[in-house]
Amino acid sequence: MISNAFTIGVDLGGTNLRIAAYAQESGLLETIQLSTRLADGRDAVAADMCQAIRRLLDRYSRERSLTGIGIGSPGPLELPAGRLRQPPNLPGWDGFELRATIERALDRPVLVENDANVAALAECIVGKGRTLGVDSLCMLTLGTGVGGGIILHGKIWDGMSGMAGEVGHLNIWTDGVACGCGGHGCLEAYASATAVRRMAEEMIAREQAPGLAALQASNPRFTARDVSELAQTGDLHARRIFADVGRALGIGLASLVNLLNLPLYVVGGGLANAWTLFSRSLFEELRHRSYVYRLTDLGEDRVVDSSPGNTHVVPAQLGPDAGLLGACLLPFTAALSKV
Amino acid sequence: MISNAFTIGVDLGGTNLRIAAYAQESGLLETIQLSTRLADGRDAVAADMCQAIRRLLDRYSRERSLTGIGIGSPGPLELPAGRLRQPPNLPGWDGFELRATIERALDRPVLVENDANVAALAECIVGKGRTLGVDSLCMLTLGTGVGGGIILHGKIWDGMSGMAGEVGHLNIWTDGVACGCGGHGCLEAYASATAVRRMAEEMIAREQAPGLAALQASNPRFTARDVSELAQTGDLHARRIFADVGRALGIGLASLVNLLNLPLYVVGGGLANAWTLFSRSLFEELRHRSYVYRLTDLGEDRVVDSSPGNTHVVPAQLGPDAGLLGACLLPFTAALSKV
Numbered sequence: 001m002i003s004n005a006f007t008i009g010v011d012l013g014g015t016n017l018r019i020a021a022y023a024q025e026s027g028l029l030e031t032i033q034l035s036t037r038l039a040d041g042r043d044a045v046a047a048d049m050c051q052a053i054r055r056l057l058d059r060y061s062r063e064r065s066l067t068g069i070g071i072g073s074p075g076p077l078e079l080p081a082g083r084l085r086q087p088p089n090l091p092g093w094d095g096f097e098l099r100a101t102i103e104r105a106l107d108r109p110v111l112v113e114n115d116a117n118v119a120a121l122a123e124c125i126v127g128k129g130r131t132l133g134v135d136s137l138c139m140l141t142l143g144t145g146v147g148g149g150i151i152l153h154g155k156i157w158d159g160m161s162g163m164a165g166e167v168g169h170l171n172i173w174t175d176g177v178a179c180g181c182g183g184h185g186c187l188e189a190y191a192s193a194t195a196v197r198r199m200a201e202e203m204i205a206r207e208q209a210p211g212l213a214a215l216q217a218s219n220p221r222f223t224a225r226d227v228s229e230l231a232q233t234g235d236l237h238a239r240r241i242f243a244d245v246g247r248a249l250g251i252g253l254a255s256l257v258n259l260l261n262l263p264l265y266v267v268g269g270g271l272a273n274a275w276t277l278f279s280r281s282l283f284e285e286l287r288h289r290s291y292v293y294r295l296t297d298l299g300e301d302r303v304v305d306s307s308p309g310n311t312h313v314v315p316a317q318l319g320p321d322a323g324l325l326g327a328c329l330l331p332f333t334a335a336l337s338k339v
Numbered sequence: 340m341i342s343n344a345f346t347i348g349v350d351l352g353g354t355n356l357r358i359a360a361y362a363q364e365s366g367l368l369e370t371i372q373l374s375t376r377l378a379d380g381r382d383a384v385a386a387d388m389c390q391a392i393r394r395l396l397d398r399y400s401r402e403r404s405l406t407g408i409g410i411g412s413p414g415p416l417e418l419p420a421g422r423l424r425q426p427p428n429l430p431g432w433d434g435f436e437l438r439a440t441i442e443r444a445l446d447r448p449v450l451v452e453n454d455a456n457v458a459a460l461a462e463c464i465v466g467k468g469r470t471l472g473v474d475s476l477c478m479l480t481l482g483t484g485v486g487g488g489i490i491l492h493g494k495i496w497d498g499m500s501g502m503a504g505e506v507g508h509l510n511i512w513t514d515g516v517a518c519g520c521g522g523h524g525c526l527e528a529y530a531s532a533t534a535v536r537r538m539a540e541e542m543i544a545r546e547q548a549p550g551l552a553a554l555q556a557s558n559p560r561f562t563a564r565d566v567s568e569l570a571q572t573g574d575l576h577a578r579r580i581f582a583d584v585g586r587a588l589g590i591g592l593a594s595l596v597n598l599l600n601l602p603l604y605v606v607g608g609g610l611a612n613a614w615t616l617f618s619r620s621l622f623e624e625l626r627h628r629s630y631v632y633r634l635t636d637l638g639e640d641r642v643v644d645s646s647p648g649n650t651h652v653v654p655a656q657l658g659p660d661a662g663l664l665g666a667c668l669l670p671f672t673a674a675l676s677k678v
């Protein structure tokens with residue numbers, strides 16, 4: 001028997017707004033992709049979101065029954081209220097009652113979650129977690145910033161007010177560079193796309209990096225991806241930047257492994273495409289700094305082995321759809337943690 | 340109606356071995372305190388433990404019904420097997436099947452847990468957690484080393500193999516001093532009694548600390564407690580050591596708060612008696628480094644306020660009995676996490 005349940009998921013980003021209908025046996029039934037009209041204000045964006053949700057409801061709720069609607073939003077986000085708190089990627093949205101606004105407009109309950117948390121949920125349920133047969137993981141999403149999410153027994157660990165999982169602000173280099181969060185030396189300042197570009201600019205400024213300087217000369221708006229492509233050609237300075245990214249990730253992962261002792265840590269986001277460039281230094285630091293890792297490392301040759309007791313640190317399986325899929329999966333789970 | 344249930348708890352330490360009978364309405368009914376006969380080998384210690392357990396069983400199981408037996412042991416400990424893995428404080432016990440050995444000797448099931456985890460459980464159920472009305476916390480135990488435990492919804496978070504909660508090995512000063520775990524710059528190397536003594540010796544060696552030098556001259560085996568008493572008299576160098584302890588704790592707590600978003604973080608262990616000496620720098624670092632803390636800090640004047648959304652960072656309520664109490668409480672709970 002095929003279930004006729006479906007959900008609607010929303011991936012609210014600073015650039016794109018995607019809304020999808022999802023069924024467990026079929027995956028994404030339909031995806032609506034819009035631009036996030038930030039310049040027109042949050043009410044305009046909320047109206048776009050509701051219009052798309054209604055369109056999918058009209059189309060699918062005749063033959064299927066709706067399990068629920070999930071929204072993944074940039075944080076910080078107060079849960080379960082679904083209220084935004086000074087979100088750096090949604091300027092002007094501070095205090096916005098996202099959940100209440102959408103519920104009022106649709107006259108239906110909706111679930112709101114942090115975008116990095118729903119991406120982690122998707123990796124757990126339909127990504128690497130499923131592949132390895134485990135139901136708990138921590139995901140690190142390396143994008144413009146570094147987001148994260150913790151899944152315990154198949155459910156998002158929200159903490160007491162929705163702000164758990166901020167792996168991007170683990171301490172790496174205590175007296176290091178200033179971070180957007182107000183602190184110093186956070187993982188985000190060393191392992192994000194923004195950090196890669198900054199490190200490249202610093203190397204160029206020290207006039208020690210001809211390959212990077214040439215890249216900047218040909219393309220002043222070069223990105224982390226450009227730096228990774230340069231590294232793939234063998235450029236030593238570009239390679240050193242990714243070795244430093246891996247080092248920061250290994251230091252952060254050591255804290256995570258010592259603290260959480262989970263079976264799986266997944267590295268996703270655009271920068272995770274550079275896995276082969278940073279994984280060596282990542283594992284060097286992780287082995288050095290985490291005795292829990294050393295006691296639970298069954299060896300790289302068994303990385304797809306889900307034998308109990310093995311700590312897996314692997315690239316994400318799902319691509320840029322992880323956040324949208326996670327929003328769709330959210331109604332099928334319930335938040336574990338309302339402390 | 341008064342429940343007639345009771346439990347037996349064991350606090351196995353490198354120096355002392357304590358075994359107690361416990362009832363929820365009365366607390367500790369009776370405590371047997373022994374020396375841990377490490378020199379005679381693990382089988383002798385296990386025999387002492389079983390003999391004391393049998394004595395308490397004989398005495399209390401006529402009028403009460405036994406809920407279970409809980410043992411708190413130094414780690415690392417593989418769970419649920421209850422097998423020791425290279426425990427630094429129990430030399431020669433590597434691979435010892437603690438749980439199986441005791442179960443065989445008693446012909447009864449027993450629960451084995453990490454000692455820092457059971458102390459955290461006690462703080463949650465009958466200590467600061469009860470006082471503040473929350474059921475989740477992270478405890479940091481500052482002793483010879485720095486132990487820790489995470490309690491989620493009233494149950495110990497063990498991780499996949501019993502090794503979760505190792506807050507002593509969070510990254511603080513990445514290129515800092517070597518830690519007993521094999522890494523560098525861990526919290527334990529800056530916020531344990533051992534670390535306080537080392538920092539005092541370093542200050543004396545630099546000939547910058549007349550008060551500490553006088554302490555060492557009068558008592559070459561001075562302890563962290565002696566340093567804290569000197570600090571209480573106003574000695575600037577001794578005070579600076581505790582400011583550094585607080586700084587390390589604040590850096591570690593910032594990572595914890597950003598990651599877990601729990602309502603309560605408890606600082607216990609002998610060194611926590613120096614709370615007033617280190618709390619100022621602790622909160623300075625925590626505020627600086629954790630935006631989750633800043634978003635959830637309702638102010639020090641409300642530190643006993645359990646209003647939802649407040650992050651509490653406070654000294655432990657229970658004293659040295661926390662581990663023994665937690666072992667007694669263990670049978671009343673069940674481990675949340677068998678990933």
